[in-house]
Amino acid sequence: MDVSLTRPYDAQPPIAMDFAPSPEMQALLPRVRAFVDTHVMPLEAGLPSGFTALVPELDHVRARVREAGMWQPQVPRAHGGMGLSLLEHGLVSEELGRTPLGHYAFGCQAPDAGNLELLLEFGTPDQHVRFLQPLLDGTARSAFGMTEPEHAGSNPVWLSTRAVPEPEPEPEGDHWVIDGHKWFTTGVDGAAFVIVMAVTDPDAAPHERASMILVPVDTPGFTHVRNIPIMGDAGEGWMSHGEIRLDGCRVPATNLLGVRGRGFALAQARLGPGRIHHCMRWLGICERSFDALCHRAATRELAPGRMLGEQQTVQAWIADSRAEIDAARLLVLRTAWEIDRNGVKAARELVASIKFHTAKVMLAVVDRALQAHGAAGMTDDVVLSHFYRHERGARIYDGPDEVHRAALAKRILERYRPGDRR
Numbered sequence: 206m207d208v209s210l211t212r213p214y215d216a217q218p219p220i221a222m223d224f225a226p227s228p229e230m231q232a233l234l235p236r237v238r239a240f241v242d243t244h245v246m247p248l249e250a251g252l253p254s255g256f257t258a259l260v261p262e263l264d265h266v267r268a269r270v271r272e273a274g275m276w277q278p279q280v281p282r283a284h285g286g287m288g289l290s291l292l293e294h295g296l297v298s299e300e301l302g303r304t305p306l307g308h309y310a311f312g313c314q315a316p317d318a319g320n321l322e323l324l325l326e327f328g329t330p331d332q333h334v335r336f337l338q339p340l341l342d343g344t345a346r347s348a349f350g351m352t353e354p355e356h357a358g359s360n361p362v363w364l365s366t367r368a369v370p371e372p373e374p375e376p377e378g379d380h381w382v383i384d385g386h387k388w389f390t391t392g393v394d395g396a397a398f399v400i401v402m403a404v405t406d407p408d409a410a411p412h413e414r415a416s417m418i419l420v421p422v423d424t425p426g427f428t429h430v431r432n433i434p435i436m437g438d439a440g441e442g443w444m445s446h447g448e449i450r451l452d453g454c455r456v457p458a459t460n461l462l463g464v465r466g467r468g469f470a471l472a473q474a475r476l477g478p479g480r481i482h483h484c485m486r487w488l489g490i491c492e493r494s495f496d497a498l499c500h501r502a503a504t505r506e507l508a509p510g511r512m513l514g515e516q517q518t519v520q521a522w523i524a525d526s527r528a529e530i531d532a533a534r535l536l537v538l539r540t541a542w543e544i545d546r547n548g549v550k551a552a553r554e555l556v557a558s559i560k561f562h563t564a565k566v567m568l569a570v571v572d573r574a575l576q577a578h579g580a581a582g583m584t585d586d587v588v589l590s591h592f593y594r595h596e597r598g599a600r601i602y603d604g605p606d607e608v609h610r611a612a613l614a615k616r617i618l619e620r621y622r623p624g625d626r627r
Contacts, residue, residue: 224538230293237275237300237311244269245310252305253585256442259306266310267343277312277341279482280321285341291478292541295485299534302489305591309443316349316391318482319475320400323417327463327471336398336419346443348393350420351402351472353386354448358601359608362411362469366451368403368418370458381405381418381461383426383454389602393447394432394440396422401451406466415468419460426454436594444595476603477549477556484537484559487567487599490592491530494567497589498574499523505577513577522573533559533566557613561606564599571596 226234244266251259270276279294280286289297294313301307308314317340324337339345356363366385383403393399398421405416420427430448432439439445463471502514502523513519540555549556575582575589582589600606 222539222542224292224535224542226293226296230296233275234296234300236273237297240270240273240275241300241304241307241310245306246304248306249304249588252588252591256440256444260442263306263310267312270311275311276343277321279313279318279478280341281325284325291481291545292538295481295537295541298482298485299489299492302486303493305444305588305595307489308486312343313482314443315479315482317347319479320347320349322478323400323462323471323475326474329459331459332419332462339397345397346392346395348390348396348399348447349402350387350390350393350399350449352389354388355386358389359605361472361604362414364402364404364415366401366403367407368401368405368416370405371455379458380455381458383418383420383451383456385451386449387451388433388446388448390447390449392443392445393422393429393449394445395442398422399427399449400462402468402472405468409466412469413466416465417462417468417471418456419462420451420454420456424454424456426452428452435598438594474549477544477552480556480560480603481537481541481544483599483603484533484540484563487563487596488530488534488537490596491526491533491567491570494571494574494589494592495523495526495530497587498526498570498577501574501577519577522577526570526573529566530570533563537563554613554616557609560603561600561609564606567596567599 248259248262248266251262267276275287277286278289278297279291280288282288297311298308298313301311301313308318321337321340324332324340328337336347340347350366351361351364352358353365355365364385366383366387368381368383371380371382381403383401385401385403387399387401390399398419401418401420402415403418404414406414408414422429428450430450432441432445432447435446499514502519503512505513507513507516514523536555537559540552540559543552543555571589571592575593578587578589581587584590
C-alpha cells in the first residue's frame with residue numbers, strides 16, 4: 206500500500222518560522238546572563254540554609270533588577286514590566302532557569318507569574334488594587350490551590366473543595382463559604398493569598414462546575430498544615446509546596462475571579478503560556494547541567510593524565526545531551542511562536558508535546574551530569590542535586606507525561622479516521 210495515500214493531510218503546510226532574536230533581544234539576553242552570573246548564582250551557596258535566610262540578599266538583587274529595567278519581563282509595560290512577547294520571555298526564561306533563584310530575582314517566578322496573568326486578564330478593578338498590585342510591586346507572593354490529596358491530579362475536574370454562596374437562597378450571595386483540602390500549593394508558606402479552585406456549581410457540566418476564588422491566608426478557617434517534604438526537603442517560603450485546609454472560610458462574593466463556573470477555562474488560559482515558561486526554564490537547567498557535565502569531563506582525572514572525557518560513554522552523554530537540548534529548544538520556540546501568532550488553542554498539540562518531551566530531556570541531562578560527578582553530584586556542593594530533587598516533579602505536575610502523550614496521540618489518530626479531515 207502506498208503510505209502517502211493513507212495520510213489525511215499535512216497537519217500544517219510549510220510555514221516560514223523565524224526564531225531569531227530581534228536586535229533588542231540580542232542586546233538584552235547577554236545583559237540578563239551577565240546579571241545572573243554576577244549577582245544571582247553566587248547566592249546559591251546559601252540554598253542549604255533555606256530560602257528565608259536568602260530573602261534579604263534576594264531583595265537587594267531584586268532592587269538592582271528594577272534599576273536595570275529588567276523587572277517582570279512578561280508583564281505589560283503599562284503595569285511596570287518589560288512587555289516581552291511569549292517567545293521573547295521564553296528566551297529570557299532560559300537564561301534565568303540556569304539557577305534556581307533566577308526567576309524569583311526577576312519577579313517572574315511561578316506561581317505568581319501565572320496568577321499575575323489571571324488577575325491582569327480577568328480581575329476586577331478592586332482585585333487589581335487588593336491582589337494584583339502587591340504582586341507587581343514584588344511586596345507580596347501568592348499561591349494556587351487546585352490539587353487535592355484525595356483525588357488523582359490527572360483528573361482535574363474531580364474536586365471535593367466546595368464554595369457555597371451565603372446567604373442562601375440568593376443566587377450569588379454576599380459571601381462565599383469554602384470548605385476543602387489542597388496540597389502541593391506551591392509557595393503558600395509566606396504567601397498573602399491563594400487562588401482556590403472550588404466547585405460552585407456541582408450540577409453543571411464537568412468543566413463548568415468550578416470557579417476560582419481569591420482567599421487571603423489570614424481568613425478565619427484557613428490553615429497552612431505543613432510544607433510537604435520533597436525527597437526529604439520540606440523547603441520554606443517560596444521554595445516549598447504546602448498542604449492547606451479551608452474550614453468554613455468566608456470571603457466576599459467580590460473575591461470571585463472571572464465568571465462563575467469558568468474556573469477550568471481560566472486554568473487553561475494560564476497553563477498554555479505557563480508551560481512555555483516552565484519548558485524554557487527547564488532548558489536553562491539543561492544548559493547549566495550540560496556545562497557542568499562538560500567541565501567535569503574535561504578536568505576530572507581518572508588517573509594521572511587520563512581524563513574522564515576520554516571515556517566513550519561520557520562522550521556519548523555529551524553528544525546525546527547537546528542534540529536533545531537543541532531539538533527540545535526548537536520545539537519549544539516553535540510552540541511559543543505559534544501561540545504568539547495564532548493563540549493557545551491553535552498550539553494545543555505543540556503545548557502537550559513540549560510538556561513531556563522537554564521534561565524528559567531535562568531529567569536525562571541532569572542525570573548524566575550528576576553521574577559524571579560521582580559522589581560529589583549527590584551533595585549540595587554542586588547545584589545538580591537540587592535540580593535532581595526538585596525537578597523530578599516536572600513529569601507529574603500540570604498533568605503527568607502519560608496523560609499528555611495519550612491526549613496527543615488521540616488527537617493525531619482522529620485525523621486518520623475515514624472521512625475525518627480536521
